[in-house]
Amino acid sequence: MESNYRVVYDKFWQDIKKRDPKEITAARALSYSSYTRQFVVMFFNEEYIVDSAKETIWRKADGYVPDVVATIIILNYLAYAQPLPESAPNWVSIKEIPGGMIFYSAFHKTAISVLIEAFGHQTSRLMTAARSLGGQAGPFGDASVVFRAFPEIPLCVIVWQGDEEVRANATILYDPSIELMLRSAISIDLGIYLAGQLKRLAVEAL
Template identity: 70%
Template sequence: MEIESNYRNTCQKFWRDIKKSDPTEITAVRTVSYNSDTRQFIVLFFNEEYVVDSDQEIIRRRRDGYVPEVLATIIILNYLANARPFRGSDVNWVSIKELPGGMIFYSAFHKTVISVLIESFGHQSSRLMEVSHVLDGKPGPFGDASVILRAFPEIPLCVVIWEGDEEVNPNATILYDFSIGQILDTGISIDLGVYLAEELKKLAQGQFGKYIT
């Protein structure tokens, strides 16, 4: 309950920040559009368009009206509320430990991200590419299998799997572009990893018809 309350308070803060901002300032530094008639933003999140209505304080997926869970909501809101000029450059992949303040989140990251990916793909890394096409994943250059996805147009993520066998334990991670620190709070970057790991797990469960513990 305390976690849910913290999430609600975080959402409320981000909604307030968005309402205080000039929409043109947000669209100038984020790859989003704004409809001045409906007073709504359109945000691309993992290859899906979401309508962000700050008057009603609600987010809906454009194609079917689905309201995303609180974790996705917080990530999308932080992306808009934190809007400031972005200094883009070539992708510089880093681990969570290399993000500002990332070390303090590593234990939780291992439990909620790395462990989930290992359970889902650690012994069949080929599954990763098979399921990630739903999120418009592209092959990556790391590990036994890796895939690059776009959380937002400015935010690439790379999921990496090292497959295990009888002698070697499997491993996994999510790599971030170092520039994510210009766009999301570090804690929200962790939430983004948690969200992606869970989405990939759900896809793997659905495709392969069994529950992955």
Template identity: 55%
Template structure:
């Protein structure tokens, strides 16, 4: 589903990681369509940035690139993104790659054929992300990455590209935690 604008209600319906959110322009609110719950501030900001920056005429390129290859700062921000997001993926899934696929399901992630385990997520309409994990052993260190369709540069500014990748990774790590309780997310 693409973003839907309900003119009579002055509301946008925005699909975001397997959930629909209502952005109400009259009441200046954002909530989940299914239960009316309010998203955490990080998710709300990303939804608003998506609505603000999105360009409807651009199409998905249908290829995968690293954050380093995203124009307007991807290379500059990559070291911090690697330290925070990729490092968390490696720590959480680097020795149990199959857990990634379990955690991907509630977020709408579909298995892919990269690494030892990978999943493709439709974060927003026209914004897929792919999370890939390679398991480590005694001889080879575990590794992971987050891949982007290069067209993302037409749908979000670079800070939000990083935010979307970080948000997805954070959700996956939370879902992998044995102490995870829905509704207690940071984002």
């Protein structure tokens, strides 16, 4: 594990352990067993077991251990759990999230460009790749899909198909409330993670 991720990883586990699990379950759509000291978290349509005693995370269905990026995202979701204010659904780009502009160049290279490469000239592949992640068809672009990274955190992937005259394009939109649930850098990681998973699923479907 890279050193910067290790620091964040250790901090999030300690932050979770310091909190009353009832505070976390009251603020997030998840469950907790005081007997096993385990949370059950929905992450992209899959249940994950978060064991705060052993500091381990695995997928309930098959025991799969998520990669370091997914692990950090899940830990951040728990560590930052606070009640959310009422707000109307909305979509914003990463540039509109506090701190997002700082990371935009890297985000475009590692998320947007990945989506354009995978789906920009065959947008029909997006929905096929999205199904196993719980994606639902959206109303934007030539193809768009709305995902629930967590029950309270939606993301929308949009692709515009390119041809000989028009360049393909893509974007990932967030609900503004994400700034209250994840650090800015982790929000970036979430978009990069989703783009990578969609590309992987598209390749596997070929």
